[in-house]
Amino acid sequence: MALTPLAPLSLNGRGGSRAERQVWTPPLPLRERGQGGEGQAQPMLNWLIQSTTDLPALPAEAWLSPPEQARLATLQVAKRRREWLLGRWTAKRLVQAHLVAAGLREPALAALEITPAPDGSPQLGAVAQADDPVLGAALRTLRLTISHSGERAFCALAPAQTLIGADIENVAPHSAAFVGDYFTPDEQALVAAAPPVLRDTLVTALWSAKEAVLKALRLGLTVDTRLVECRVSPPATGDGSEHWMPVLARCNPALAAPTSMYCWWRRLDTAVLTLAAAPA
Secondary structure, eight states: OOOOOOOOOOTTSOSSOTTGGGOBOOOOOTGGGTOSOTTOOOOOOEEEEEEGGGSOSSOGGGTSOHHHHHHHHTOOSHHHHHHHHHHHHHHHHHHHHHHHHTTOOOOOGGGEEEEEOTTSOEEEEETTGGGOHHHHHHHTTEEEEEEEETTEEEEEEEETTEEEEEEEEEOOOOOHHHHHHHSOHHHHHHHHHSOHHHHHHHHHHHHHHHHHHHHHTTOGGGSOGGGEEEEEOOOSSTTOOSSOEEEEEEEOGGGOSOSEEEEEEEEETTEEEEEEEEEO
């Protein structure tokens, strides 16, 4: 079955639905913000958010590869199926837009394949790469990350030589026990000093930044979250910021990872978005 033509996504933040306008290629002047040393390359990141209302009224075989269809068939819980589909949809639309912006032909969604790497992280590939070596070669230059929260998915792309992690979390209250169990002493002090109106946003942003860093390192929540320490800059007023702000993230040497990573966070209505990146 052929796909219904889709409105093109814009990588410069113009056009499309509200969800589509969230695609962004940040200039990320990292050294000007005090993160990273002299001579470090700054990664260029593209990201996209989509909601369940953006999912097409199309059968899965119209835009999923055969292995992806087989994976979908194993998901019996409706919530998990919906999240999985939304993540694949968002990622494929982002990849399409990125390739078109790079001057390449737009591939069919079913020609893009997202499979789990041995560590569980998503990896990009092309169906029948021998028939389209240009597409296969282009996809090998990219690294993908996917996150879900509620009715939305958040995906980001970076060059293959960049570690990349993205996370979306709905802002919600967290107990003092949660902060004590998962945050370092310095992070706990940062939370304790926050004005009450900012506490929920700050705790959510700290947790989300940790998740983004651990995704970038391809570790996920398999390690103690206190091995990553994040210092989030709270917004000066209100309960959040609609602009990207830097996060200072330090990794414990026990992780055998970069000691510091490029990180950013922002509010998007009821959610927090975080991105983490470092040279691979």
